Amino acid sequence: MSTSGSRLACLVLLAAGPSLSAQDLCEPTAEVERAIGEALAAVREDTPYEERMAPLHALRDRFERDLFVHLRYQDAIFDHGIEGHLKEMLEEYLQLEAKHAGDPLYLYLSGRAFEGRGTRRAIAIMEQVLALDPDFAPAYRTLAEIYGSNAFRDRRKEAVERRKFAAACPKSAVARRPTPLPPHSTFFARLQETTLSAQQEEAIPAQVHQALLQDEWRALRIRLFDWYTADEQQRILQDLQTEYWHAWRVLVRHYRRTGREAQADELLAEMEERLVRLQTSRRATTFPLAARTVLGLRAEAKQWQNLRTVLARLKQSLDGHPDAKRAAELARLRAAFASREANSRR
């Protein structure tokens, strides 16, 4: 090594601070493991974000250079934060990386902050880390995770990185990424509207909102990360759009069963406006469901005149924004409901 080269290496080592042993990079020490366990045990599933993060902030202050404390901190933000929190984390780790220039630990952590949302950048930084320190095992693990994900699947590269990681950390596992999404609400699938007790009936509006919140959260989660494929993102959004129509149908029926006709009519009128708007939207995939829902609710209450008005408005809208598929669906619905009306009058 040239003199200037050795000087540079010394500077890098000085800047890097205390180095981590190979073992430190594979699994947390017992003390850290215990501390992390205690910190996470204090957090319930429904804990608000700021409260959830408080013990992890404290932990990071206590174990400033511990890889696994940082990983848990980052993972908590990945799992519970929204875009603003993710951006904050990224900025924080980019600053740390700048402050500890040349330290593979902080370079790795800044790269990991991109994982799943700026994944190509994360790959590039992992490669920089390994160029700086080929024994930095966590970088192999992160690369294996990335190449194992749906959006960045590369089985050959994944196998290579797994092998390298296993060689460095034989007892450690590579995580499956991305982590599973928060669960889908099962409320609408479980709901048996015909056999509700008075108490269950009363709880319906609150449960509907809870179910929607749960599924909104799924949609908010998935859109932040580039390692969910575009198809996955589209599917979850469509699921949620469907859920909204289910929710409003449940609420209209609930209002009717509990004698709140005015509220039912108000909500149904709003649904009609949304339906007419859907017809003009290039993105709306829920048009058939929405039309069935609105017309079905009018038919259930034998509001045939209202039903015909909706059909007329949709036809007018279709004339302005022609769509053969929707026109066919509407013709089918028109026939079905005409027959239903005829039957009800017999």
Next chain:
Amino acid sequence: MRTCSAIGTRSYLFALCMFVATRAPAQNVSSFSTDQARDPGPRGGAAGAGGPLKGLSADEINFFQEARVVFQEVVSVSGAVAGEESSGLGPTFNANGCASCHAQPAVGGSSPHPRLGQVQTVNPQITFAALDRIPGREQVTPSFIRADGPVREARFIRNPDGTLDGGVHGLFTIAGRIDAPLTCNRAQPDFAGQLDQNNVIFRIPTPTFGLGLVENTTDHTLRVNLASTAQDRRSLGIGGEFNTNGNDGTITRFGWKAQNKSLLIFAGEAYNVEQGVSNEAFTQERSASAGCFANPTPEDHSHLYSEAGSLTGSVTEMSSDTVSFANFMRLLAPPESTTDSGSELNGKRLFSAIGCALCHSPTLVTNPSIFTGQSGVTYHPFSDFALHHMGRGLADFINQGGAGPDQFRTAPLWGVGQRVFFLHDGRAGPDNGGLLKAINEHFSRNRNCGWNQDFTSDGVACDSEANTTVSKFNNLGEGDQQDILNFLRSL
């Protein structure tokens, strides 16, 4: 009530009138007419606007229609709420769609009214406090938003530390919306407190009809047009200068203070400011609050894939919403006037004779255009697109580009016949005289100014450039005034 016999500009004539001010600010003296002329109100019949430019090819008309659909889309936070399929709303917002506010007399216009005009719907802003909210987390509709009032955005003049603010403060936030992150607790601004401190000004939506023609007018044409009236303007105490872009020095021409260079910038700014949707022109979310930023940015962007998953598609399918908004405005025809009666034709003559047309320039011509039939088009915006000092009466104390606290772009009057609310803050409307009120609000004289003093220390002109012209209007007989109002309602 105030009466006035004759008023001139401060530099040239002495004021000869007696004022008995009722509601005018202490330092501001406004002209007022005692005559019986009345604004006939928004013109009825079919909307004289809303369609594509005449002469476009079939493909271009189809392009326009696709872009209009995008202009009418409604935005939610996540894009999941039915009927609100665009995403990116908030963290703060004034509206959830372009067309809800740009509504009267047709898509692309200005504020609707529940009982007047072609659209007849309540101010959409009245619904946002409760729309898609979790029960119990509804927000408050600010006091200056009324069901039958104009759509408004609010700007604060100064920051709490006394420095200039001037930015838009969204009326609502996404906190408590069903589709917003639960971590978002951002509260609405304290509008009541700011109103108490006289720190709030308003702006209403500008109509977007015919703006493609304006965009395709050269700076040279605008400068020649302005220069052609220089002598007459000087004689009436009227100035006029263009707002320009700090980078390339060209004339900016869109917005109340002509602060925006192009329709794309105009659309991008409005999408971000009014709806909180970050986009390729305005890439950052506006209201910093980490717990409220739900979407990767920019939320509105060009599409690599069409909705069908293809790498190819129509321009509108592959473009960002912002680009489609600009395309819609670019191809949106100017309002059609109906000036034909004797009264309206006399009004048109008087409009020029008393000096209104010196700023509200009747005619401009477009440059060669990429669109079919749009080259060398003569159009009638009734604006010189220049800035004018309007004095303390209209001053909003907001600086934008080269526009100072009391400078406004001459508002184009095309389409004014079917508009409900007037002036930058919508202060003139059906409740207070409409157009007549708007005309008189152009007059402003600061009696605290000294002899030969043109501006006060805050950069506001002592006299409005329109003073002499407004005085001339008020010196007309009732019939002539009525003719001018009738003419304006025929535009």
